[in-house]
Amino acid sequence: MKKFKSIFALACSALLISVAVVGCGGNTPATDNGDDSGSSADWPSRLAVATGGTTGVYFPLGGAFANIISENIEGVSANAESTGASVENVNLLNNGDVDFAMVQNDISYYGFNGVEMFDDQAAMTNLRGLASLYPETIQIVAKSDSGIMSVQDLVGKRVAVGAPGSGTEANARQILEAHGISYDDITPDYLSFGEAADGLKDGNVQAAFVTAGTPTAAITDLATTHGVTIVPILPDVASALIEDYPYYANVVIPAGTYKDQAEDIPSVAVMAMLAVNADLDEDLVYEITKALFENLDSLASAHARGADVTLEGALEGMSLEIHPGAQRYYDEVN
Known part of the structure; x- marks a missing residue:
């Protein structure tokens, strides 16, 4: 177990380096952000949210999150996609096939570090955290x-x-x-x-x-x-x-x-959490994070577990480095 702790500590240190590498030439996200000016004119018009099976919790909550984006971010619409949940979702997100994903925090940790069920794959360095949701x-x-x-x-x-x-x-x-x-x-x-x-x-x-x-x-x-x-x-x-x-x-x-x-x-x-592709525009992720926490009633209406989502618990059990856009929002409100 102590070896696992050492891996965790080394991964956290190495993450700062990986951010620079991803920024210089990581995978292309599901939607092209255009240039790096950060202007809303350059934001993608469509975003994809990977969820889970239609009978589970991820699908309704992911759908509510997609609706929050579509209703509050001008010029941007989002769609929730039914998937095989966490393991499939980290692959989709890392490969740039989706922009956001509902995942378990342990699975995102395993994917980022290339351990457990991902030990035969390259580390998934395109994963970033947006918010923890519910246990x-x-x-x-x-x-x-x-x-x-x-x-x-x-x-x-x-x-x-x-x-x-x-x-x-x-x-x-x-x-x-x-x-x-x-x-x-x-x-x-x-x-x-x-x-x-x-x-x-x-x-x-x-x-x-x-x-x-x-x-x-x-x-x-x-x-x-x-x-x-x-x-x-x-x-x-x-x-x-x-x-x-x-x-x-x-x-x-x-x-x-x-x-x-x-x-x-x-x-x-x-913890169930929302993860985001590392390449998604910082200003866009800031606005989406802000919209999420200003519309938590939409999550609660979609599923009982949505009522567990709080700003106070947004970083509890977070297993990934927070996306800079989300971090800016948390810095503002805390």
Whole structure:
């Protein structure tokens, strides 16, 4: 883990150099900004926002963000595009196929540094941060008759750890490691959310890791027909995890989030965030950031998680260097 911390520190130092490199000749963004005068006349007339599947949280919030741009930035319209979410989105954004993307902060970190599921790719240095949005909670779910009450109880059990190469799988591995557990101590099944829920129902797996905003539909549905236990990640272990992986944050799953959940459950979360292509004009990004935080009611109207977005939390868990345009706005209001 200490090696990971060293990589994080080195990446932050190297980022200042990469900004200069990208500015001199990075990938061409999805829309050509013309010359570097910063005039609104040179801004692109159309922008693309990568979101996620149409049944998830990213799509409605990304659509609301696109509408905020179209309604508040003169001469500029934006469209939300349905995608495969975080992993696909960082590739699209880095390659200049979109201008903004909804992503998990851990996935953007992995992409920028070329680690985890991106370890066979060049580092994605065209990624910059615009704002953190809301927590995506790591939920460890077991059937209530399984006897699993703690992370240690997962030893010897068949556990759904997320689809291969997914953010959930990386979360599962890191959280188990923080508890002194490896995949050698469990029987890991590499299943998606839906597959994991089916596995729990059928008894083919005893527990599952799910990374998503709460309440999560797959868990809510499971809890209506089967008793479920949400396994806590205790604060002392969470603190050690956050020290080694700074993109995590402490959260509580409130009592009543799921059927028969009588108590608050401590856990950790990664943050859903908006990322932006590094080459997008500074003045344009400033105006878009300003418009976003002056129209947060539009996000709240689009999805319940939109109500979690605040100016005070805009930099919480931020895993990328902030785009200069967004940073200028934060400097003004703070």
